[in-house]
Amino acid sequence: MPCYYVRYSEKIKINQSIMTMNGFFLLLPFLTIRFLLPFILNPKALARAAYFAPVQGREKAAYYIYQISNIAMFIYLLFLNVLIENSWQFYTGIVSYILGLGLCSAAMVNFSFPDEVGFNNKGLYKFSRNPMYVAYFICFIGMALLTQSWILLGVVMLFQISAHWIILAEERWCILKFGKAYREYMKRVRRYI
Numbered sequence: 001m002p003c004y005y006v007r008y009s010e011k012i013k014i015n016q017s018i019m020t021m022n023g024f025f026l027l028l029p030f031l032t033i034r035f036l037l038p039f040i041l042n043p044k045a046l047a048r049a050a051y052f053a054p055v056q057g058r059e060k061a062a063y064y065i066y067q068i069s070n071i072a073m074f075i076y077l078l079f080l081n082v083l084i085e086n087s088w089q090f091y092t093g094i095v096s097y098i099l100g101l102g103l104c105s106a107a108m109v110n111f112s113f114p115d116e117v118g119f120n121n122k123g124l125y126k127f128s129r130n131p132m133y134v135a136y137f138i139c140f141i142g143m144a145l146l147t148q149s150w151i152l153l154g155v156v157m158l159f160q161i162s163a164h165w166i167i168l169a170e171e172r173w174c175i176l177k178f179g180k181a182y183r184e185y186m187k188r189v190r191r192y193i
Helices: 002-018 023-041 043-050 058-077 088-111 131-147 150-178 180-188
Strands: 020-022 081-083
Touching: 020 023, 023 043, 023 058, 023 081, 023 088, 023 131, 043 088, 058 131, 058 150, 081 131, 088 131, 131 150, 150 180
Parallel strands: none
Antiparallel strands: 020 081
């Protein structure tokens, strides 16, 4: 009996090692969508998406937390594995990850084609003032579930909380740049969902 048990557990270990993938590979589609897609569609869009509105007060601390948590997620994924298995974490993670990538793709396409003054209010921007941030959060939650990492989930939550403060700075900047048109847009469309 013990011999059979040892063989069975070794078989499980062998099967699990075959069915894994390094977590960093989850970033490749995300980075392609986030950086390459807007560059291909409209090179000016990539520069616009990389612009950070001026921050003030608590937003400055949030900006640094945002950047550090972003880097931490990317580096930490190098040390994590995705276990491809029959579990709720895997299935929920894969759905969240794919949904996040899809929303990010749509948001980047919409963002790449603003109106003549640079204002985005078409496509996903009809439903959310910040669809890219929503897509990032859904995608990163998927990565945390796929890697089954509580630490990564914590970093994702820090990222999202700090992103809220970045969004407040961006919205203040949009009000200055687009004036009444942006204020009207804010009345019609929610910040997130």
